[in-house]
Amino acid sequence: MRLLKILLVFALLITAYGKGDTPSNFEDDSDSGNEEEVVDNEEGQDDDNQNQDTPPPNNPPSSFSxxxxxxxxxxxxxxxxxxxxxxxxxxxxxxxxxxxxxxxxxxxxxxxxxxxxxxxxxxxxxxxxxxxxxxxxxxxxxxxxxxxxxxxxxxxxRPIKVSKLVSEAEFEGRSEHTVLVFDGKLWIIGGVDRFERSDEVWSSEDGINWTKITNNAGFESRGEHASVVFNNKIWVVAGIDNLGNPLNDVWSSEDGLNWTQENADAPFAGRLDHSLTVFNNKLWLIGGEDGTYELDDIWMSKDGVNWELITDDAEFPARYGHSAVVFNDHFYLIGGLNSNQGSGFGALNDVWSSNDGINWQIETVDAEFSPRWSHSTTILNEEIWVIGGLGGGRKNDIWSSKDGINWTQEIPRDDQERFSSRFNHTCTVFNNMIFLIGGNDGSRENDVWTLIP
The missing domain is CATH 2.60.40.10 (Immunoglobulins)
Structure with a gap:
């Protein structure tokens, strides 16, 4: 009976516990669920804000060819x-x-x-x-x-372009002549044709069609002379006549037809294969040979009539068949032949320069091109050009330099025709092209070629 009462009390306690408050050592599950729901809502709002603040990724431009x-x-x-x-x-x-x-x-x-x-x-x-x-x-x-x-x-x-403009021009084949540009035309003066030295003057407006201006210019027939344009005139200085006499006269013309003898007997020795250049508004005559020896003197004239000896013993070896050009406000002397006096260097491939025509310095004693004389040199596109010549045989190579020191051989394409190896030809710049005219390749030529750098 006592046991029955105890069980009854225990049952009443269990019933009361199920209906009463939660003991303090347990948490209310409903409250916990509400807190998690609030946190979730706050995190979602943060994600939405971040999506609104972050720009879409930038894509690069499309590929192209x-x-x-x-x-x-x-x-x-x-x-x-x-x-x-x-x-x-x-x-x-x-x-x-x-x-x-x-x-x-x-x-x-x-x-x-x-x-x-x-x-x-x-x-x-x-x-x-x-x-x-x-x-x-x-x-x-x-x-x-x-x-x-x-x-x-x-x-x-592309490499340099070389083209034959005329195979046989109207003038006779020749060498030892001079070519220059004057009054918008090309001019050929004198030289040795197939028979003898001449005093002819020819001109052309295009290098193709040539007109004989005169068959007798007034000056003595000659070759290996020098010609330049100075003070709006054509000037012809020295050379060698048909009897083999070196000349020292000076002539000028305002039109290529009528010629004036400016000096019949200039103070410099008669000579041939010299150079004549306009530098600092003066005429400069350098070297050459007098029929026996090559020379290393330098003469200057302000008017073409009166000549002043600058030196009879320049720093460079005596020579003839050389070339002289003005480039970047400097005088350049290139190559030539020294054979009969001094050390007898023979053909030269040295390059000298001067900023005043008086004091000279060596730029290179052994340029990349082979030693030579009777070559032709001109200036185009801020480069010095050396073409052909004689030395160990006739040559038809083409060389260029931007500084007179470093030289590059210019080789045309294989499918381009090449001019024959030659010397005593002439080159000048006309219509932004180099014109190569005549020369001796074993016979005297009357062809005209253009070189386009």
Whole structure:
């Protein structure tokens, strides 16, 4: 009976516990669930704010191809080449600009030629280097600095162009003549034709069609003389006549037809194969030979009539058959022959320079071109050009230099015709081309060639 009462009390306690408050050592599950729901809502709001603040990712411009010049292209022209490429489209609608990069030789294209270009082409306004391997690339950029690089293409520029303009001009084949440009025309003066030295004067407006201005210029027939344009006149100085006499007279003409003897017996010795150059508004006569020995004297004239001896023993070895040109405000003396006096060097390939015509310095005693004389030298496109000559045989090579020290042989394409090896020819610049006229290749020629750097 007592046991029954205890069980009854225990049952009542269990019933009361189920209906009463939760003991302090347990948490209310409903309250905990509400707190988690609040936290979840706050985190969701933060995510929404972050999505609103973060911009969408920027995409680079689309890929594109280079059009001109194509990869591996050869004989690209040097002047004003125009490069082009496909348009690059930005998927985000951003404005796309382009940068053009160049490399030379084995170098990658890292030199920026142009940037911020809006067009898909670029006209190169400076002249490319001849016969040179280039690489190029274009980089497309959007307004957010995302970029897309094109492929790298390579091309090679053309070498020098050599063309025969006339096979047989109206004048007789000749050597030892002079050629110059005066009054917008080419002029040929004197020289040895197929039979004897002459005093003819010819002119041409195009190098193709030639007109004989006079068959008898008034001065004695001659070859291996020197001619220049000075004070709006043509000047002819010294040379050798048909009897083999070295001359020391001076002549001038305002029209190539009528000639005036300015000095019948200049103070310098009669000579041939000398040089005559205009430098600092004066005439300068250098070297040559007097029929027996080569010379190393320098004479100067302010008017072509009166001549002053600058030195009778210049720093450079005596010579004849050399050339002298003015380049970058300096006087340059190139090559020639020293054989009969002094150390007897023979053919020379040295280069000397002077900034005043009085004091000379050696630029190179052994240029890359072989020793020679009776060659021709001219200036075009800020380069010195040495062409042909005699020395170990006749020559038809072409050399250029930007400084008178370092020389590069210019080799035309294999499919271009070459002028024959020759000496005592002449070269001058006309219409931005080098004109090579006549010379001795075993016979005396009357052909005309053009060289386009």
């Amino acid at each position: 280079l059009l001109r010049f194509t990869n591996g292209m050869e004989n690209v022209e040097l002047v004003n080449p125009e490069f082009s490429w496909e348009e690059s489209i930005d998927p985000d609608g951003d404005t796309v600009t382009y940068s053009l990069l160049f490399g030379m030789g084995d170098m990658e294209p890292t030199t920026v030629i142009a940037e911020n270009l809006m067009r898909t082409s670029f006209l190169f306004e400076t002249t490319l280097s001849r016969d040179t391997f280039y690489s190029w690339q274009v980089i497309a950029s959007d307004t957010n600095d995302a970029t897309t690089d094109s492929e790298i293409y390579n091309f090679t520029t």
